[in-house]
Amino acid sequence: MYKGTSASAGIGIGKAAIVEDVQLVITKETVSDTASEIARFKAALEQSIEDTRMLAADLATRVGEKEAEILNGHLMLLSDPMLTGEIENSITKDGVNSEYAIEQVCNTYADMFASMGDELMQQRATDMRDIKTRMQKVLMGVASVDIASLPAGTVLVAKDLTPSMTAGINPANVTGIVTELGGRTSHSAILARALEIPAVVAVNDFLSHVKNGDEIVLDGSDGCVYVNPEPAVKEEYGKKRDAFLQEKKDLEQYIGKPTVTKDGVHVELVANIGKPEDVDKVLQYDGEGIGLFRTEFLFMDRTAMPTEEEQFEAYKKVAVAMNGKPVIIRTLDIGGDKEIPYMGLEKDENPFLGYRAIRFCLDRKEDVYKPQLRALLRASAYGNIKIMVPLVTCIDELREAKALIEEIKKELDEAGIAYKKDIQVGIMVETAAASLIADIFAKEADFFSIGTNDLTQYTMSVDRGNDKVSYLYSPLNPAVLRSIKHIIACGREAGIMVGMCGEAASDPLMIPLLLAFGLNEFSMSASAILKSRKLITGYSTKELQAVADKAMSFATEKEVAQFMREFVGQ
Ligand code: PEP
Ligand code: MG
Numbered sequence: 001m002y003k004g005t006s007a008s009a010g011i012g013i014g015k016a017a018i019v020e021d022v023q024l025v026i027t028k029e030t031v032s033d034t035a036s037e038i039a040r041f042k043a044a045l046e047q048s049i050e051d052t053r054m055l056a057a058d059l060a061t062r063v064g065e066k067e068a069e070i071l072n073g074h075l076m077l078l079s080d081p082m083l084t085g086e087i088e089n090s091i092t093k094d095g096v097n098s099e100y101a102i103e104q105v106c107n108t109y110a111d112m113f114a115s116m117g118d119e120l121m122q123q124r125a126t127d128m129r130d131i132k133t134r135m136q137k138v139l140m141g142v143a144s145v146d147i148a149s150l151p152a153g154t155v156l157v158a159k160d161l162t163p164s165m166t167a168g169i170n171p172a173n174v175t176g177i178v179t180e181l182g183g184r185t186s187h188s189a190i191l192a193r194a195l196e197i198p199a200v201v202a203v204n205d206f207l208s209h210v211k212n213g214d215e216i217v218l219d220g221s222d223g224c225v226y227v228n229p230e231p232a233v234k235e236e237y238g239k240k241r242d243a244f245l246q247e248k249k250d251l252e253q254y255i256g257k258p259t260v261t262k263d264g265v266h267v268e269l270v271a272n273i274g275k276p277e278d279v280d281k282v283l284q285y286d287g288e289g290i291g292l293f294r295t296e297f298l299f300m301d302r303t304a305m306p307t308e309e310e311q312f313e314a315y316k317k318v319a320v321a322m323n324g325k326p327v328i329i330r331t332l333d334i335g336g337d338k339e340i341p342y343m344g345l346e347k348d349e350n351p352f353l354g355y356r357a358i359r360f361c362l363d364r365k366e367d368v369y370k371p372q373l374r375a376l377l378r379a380s381a382y383g384n385i386k387i388m389v390p391l392v393t394c395i396d397e398l399r400e401a402k403a404l405i406e407e408i409k410k411e412l413d414e415a416g417i418a419y420k421k422d423i424q425v426g427i428m429v430e431t432a433a434a435s436l437i438a439d440i441f442a443k444e445a446d447f448f449s450i451g452t453n454d455l456t457q458y459t460m461s462v463d464r465g466n467d468k469v470s471y472l473y474s475p476l477n478p479a480v481l482r483s484i485k486h487i488i489a490c491g492r493e494a495g496i497m498v499g500m501c502g503e504a505a506s507d508p509l510m511i512p513l514l515l516a517f518g519l520n521e522f523s524m525s526a527s528a529i530l531k532s533r534k535l536i537t538g539y540s541t542k543e544l545q546a547v548a549d550k551a552m553s554f555a556t557e558k559e560v561a562q563f564m565r566e567f568v569g570q
Contacts (some may be wrong), residue, residue, distance in 0.1 A: 004178070004203030006223040007189035011241035012176020012198040013234065014153040016214040016227075018207065019165065024136050029097040037091050037271070038550075041098040044138040049078050051134065055168075066277030067191055074131050083109070099136050106132035118339055119183055120300055130162040155216040159207060161188035171195045176218045178225050180206050192220075200225050201326055245491060251530035255286045259533050262540040263513060268521040269533055270326065272501055281526040286533075289326035290390070291449065291523020292501035293318060295372070296334050304342055304366070311375035319383025326384050328449065328499075328523075330428065331401075332370055332391040333357045333358040343368075352457065362400055369374035369401075374408050387425045388449060393433040395440055402444075407475035428501070430454035435483045442494035448525065452502025456480050475504040476564065477557045482512065485552070487494035488517040499523055506532050509564040513539050 018259075031037045059067035077083060083105065090101035107126050113125035136142075147168040150156070154306050156164070156174050160181035169177075169191075171548050177192050182201035192199035198220030210216070210227050215236045217226040221244075225232055259269040271287035273279060274297035279551040298306050298314055308315070319327050334340050335348070335356020348354030361369040376387055376459065389401050402425055429435055430451030442448070452475045457464040459480050476486070491498035499521030504510045506524035511532065514522070518541075522532060546565055554560045 008199035010198035315379035438490035452504035
């Protein structure tokens, strides 16, 4: 058995097809007629742009606009005058062939991105190598692997899947994907999830253990991969696959149903999104609104800040698509684990405790925060937008943000620009400080949304991304549970809505407790909505009180988890 990172849920069983991208041999050649070499490069560039455009259009119609965006990112790189200018420069100055000039220039950029360490930059490095090979193949007349014509029941095995390779996949024929490289948030993983193909990535040295035609079984939910497994293993996974598909199908009956407990308590079941295109999945899975729009994603994967106008369009698009349903938009939450190179942030000694989120925004009012708030207010004329402030620790931060919003409202009034006059301004409760003074915040915030991803981190003093201490990272710790219960009680006491947008909101072990505490709104990834609706509608909040009391009586996380597992029957 091999172990990798689970990238897309589900069980894949089929025959391995190893997709090896041809290794291009790039040699340095001296050219004397640099003008005609430049013309040759330009023609190849044009062809590459055309090919990418066609792939993007095909992907947009077959899969979705969001997925096509990855290839649109490639188009941006191919059309970047700085990049192409450097290649032309190298041809002229060094008198070398196009293939070699492309190799040198693109590798310099790819290596630079790769050395930056974070996952987003790794992805940019992959993108850069992808367009490099595409241009070189055109120049050398090498055809690409034809993924589109793989036979049915294929498990695709590759070192890494470039977005342009993944784009050609036909989900009817590909039952699974295994790669040696990549991470959960790499573009190929995102595409696999969008295509709903089970996938495991980052399986170390996998290619040296598998050959074409081998029988592969993979579990995209726990990252296990088997090569030519025993019949018993295959049978077990066959059953697991059937159960997975059956569950998915069964959940469809919850589309259009209200989210109400057996004793008549209505809660809101809403979604977390990162880009306007994510709304498609929210509607598909019947989300009742947006509980968290992580706006920092609009700022990532680009070389300059999105303008007020671009942001306005993005927020408006979501508000309009959700058609009057609540849309909670969180103001920029960067810093910590989310870096944006062009913002010019210095590396903090302690990034999670440093210059990030609202702290950064209040320090960069003119160039960052005001344009975002203006865009949000303008978009609020088109739907039910609410503004959410992240990482607050003291009331002054909320007051300062609200004062700024009032100032912008006046400006908009003077300019005769429409906005939602009574727009709500709430906070993420995700720090220990905000939790401790939740009663004070509840008087001035219009709503709470509990961010358990950070609340757990800050309550337990445990880095949310550090494997060595991950045993401490659980919302079922008595300390975190007490904090959550307290926050909900303070919000309810003041009569404001209390939601949760951290991962705990869709955790089957947490849902009964959250219902018992009186949580009003559960926000999660779109694909978790129907399962959560099924769970919520099966409970009675009255009956859950005793369960919550018992859970709160334990001294350790292990005991709470054990008790909750027994209660939900896991
Ligand atoms: C959280 O902290 O729980 C949260 C929802 O925000 P993020 O994961 O973006 O920090
Ligand atoms: Mg957070």
